[in-house]
Amino acid sequence: QKEVEQNSGPLSVPEGAIxxxxxxxxxxxxxxxxxxxxxxxxxxxLIMFIYxxxxxxxxxxxxxxxKASQYVSLLIRDSQPSDSxxxxxxxxxxxxxxxxKLIFGTGTLLAVQP
Amino acid sequence: xxxxxxxxxxxxxxxxxxMTLQCAQDMNHNSMYWYRQDPGxxxxxxxxxxxxxxxxxxxxxxxxxxxxxxxxxxxxxxESAAPSxxxxxxxxxxxxDSTAFFGQGTRLTxx
Numbered sequence: 001q002k003e004v005e006q007n008s009g010p011l012s013v014p015e016g017a018i019x020x021x022x023x024x025x026x027x028x029x030x031x032x033x034x035x036x037x038x039x040x041x042x043x044x045x046l047i048m049f050i051y052x053x054x055x056x057x058x059x060x061x062x063x064x065x066x067k068a069s070q071y072v073s074l075l076i077r078d079s080q081p082s083d084s085x086x087x088x089x090x091x092x093x094x095x096x097x098x099x100x101k102l103i104f105g106t107g108t109l110l111a112v113q114p
Numbered sequence: 115x116x117x118x119x120x121x122x123x124x125x126x127x128x129x130x131x132x133m134t135l136q137c138a139q140d141m142n143h144n145s146m147y148w149y150r151q152d153p154g155x156x157x158x159x160x161x162x163x164x165x166x167x168x169x170x171x172x173x174x175x176x177x178x179x180x181x182x183x184x185x186x187x188x189x190x191x192x193e194s195a196a197p198s199x200x201x202x203x204x205x206x207x208x209x210x211d212s213t214a215f216f217g218q219g220t221r222l223t224x225x
Binding site: 006008031032034043044045046049088090092097099100101102103104105106107 | 147149154155156157158159162164168170171172173204206208211212213214215216217218219
């Protein structure tokens with residue numbers, strides 16, 4: 001089992017719809033959670049981070065965290081074709097080491113259809 | 115403000131050759147990371163350095179060595195390149211446990 005798991009997709013949504021991206025993680029002690037967006041051939045760029053249980057909103061993006069279920073999600077409202085990219089979930093935790101590591105999931109490919 | 119700078123951007127190696135990937139950041143970050151990205155595999159952590167003078171293995175350290183030369187620089191060395199090391203390599207840095215910022219990547223092909 002990977003330490004951070006995501007459905008690889010592709011997730012296809014029509015323009016204007018809500019895209020829902022999900023991520024689960026194995027280290028119950030993990031404290032911080034990140035969503036990155038990566039366009040093809042480019043480096044990852046941060047969309048949002050979340051540290052506490054509940055929802056965090058930033059414009060069209062909402063991150064949701066449930067530590068009891070070891071689950072984090074990203075909602076994208078009013079999806080645009082420019083949102084089409086791979087979305088990477090990242091979790092910071094010890095994962096057997098002495099200091100916190102930043103571990104990524106395999107990413108979910110989102111395709112927004114015009 | 116350059117952020118995280120990686121060199122080179124592209125490299126082709128023959129099997130058995132060695133090379134060092136360079137990474138430097140100008141954000142005064144203490145933590146630095148090396149990842150590799152392969153199709154369908156996401157970003158996999160090779161090595162990380164929580165602070166100057168410390169390094170630790172990540173998920174896929176075999177075949178690699180690292181040096182945290184100073185606070186700014188973190189290099190990744192392939193002593194004897196293998197075709198399985200063909201990948202895109204990303205360096206990243208962060209201030210402690212906060213957001214990590216990525217370099218532009220190095221596309222490495224081993225033939």
